[in-house]
Amino acid sequence: MxxxxxxxxxxxxxxxxxxxxxxxxxxxxxxxxxxxxxxxxxxxxxxxxxxxxxGKEALLLGDGDERERALTAAVRQRRKDVAILQALRDFLATRGPFDPEPDPESRRIAELVISTPALRAYARTLWTGCEAALTRVLAEQTGRDAGDLSLRLLARYVLEIPDLAGTRPDPLAALDAAFTHLRRGWPDV
Structure with a gap:
């Protein structure tokens, strides 16, 4: 071509x-x-x-490929002294409602996604669609088997955070609270 x-x-x-x-x-x-x-x-x-x-949702939020690439890169390309969960938290902190200093258009888009049921559902689908890729990267980075249910659970929990914490009055505080809980269950990740 x-x-x-x-x-x-x-x-x-x-x-x-x-x-x-x-x-x-x-x-x-x-x-x-x-x-x-x-x-x-x-x-x-x-x-x-x-x-x-x-459809319309993809026009605003994409198809998930960029999201999956960026998410897995955040884990693979983290500094060796940064825990996986910290890298994931830091990555999410730059996205949508968690971004502490978005430009005005990005802020309006995040608000539109949160307030529009179809967009919010599509965004959740995009995040949870990264489960297999994140599970594989977690296995690769921890030396565990990719079939380890614990890793799949962790991946799913991480990928539910944008939908759950992103709609809270203080999304960044909710993001931090979510990762505090995850660190208790997976202290070695």
Whole structure:
């Protein structure tokens, strides 16, 4: 495949995501149609679904691939003196409602996700969809078997934190409380 079609596809994808973000922030997620987004990006609805088969939610939150790569990289690329749970906590502290100093648009997007049931459910699905990958990385980094139920439980608990703690009045304090509990159950991770 030549560079031009790839660049054109990337530009179309970015135009759709930008249009969706702008329209969602202006009018609210539930009031914006895919037809309006496609029109704002000067493309067809069918093209929108080619680039974002997950629909409207994926336009704002992606498909989970970036999330999974970043999550596993946070564990694999941590400094040797940083515990796995600390690396995961630090990673989550930079995302969505936990980010202590988001730019104004990011703050509005986080608020939109939290206040919109469809977006919140999709975000949770994206996080929990990382369970197998996080379990594999935990096994790799701890020298345990990937079939160890304890590691799968830990991965699931970590991946539920954004949904549970992210909606609290003080998300960052809730994030810290969640990891305090996890460290009690997995002190060696």
């Amino acid at each position: 030549s560079r031009l079609p790839r660049r054109k596809k990337a530009a179309t994808r970015q135009a759709l995501a930008n249009a969706a973000r702008r329209l969602f922030l202006e009018g609210g997620f539930d009031k914006v149609t895919v037809a309006e987004i496609a029109d704002a990006a000067d493309t067809a609805v069918s093209t929108l679904f080619v680039h974002f088969p997950g």
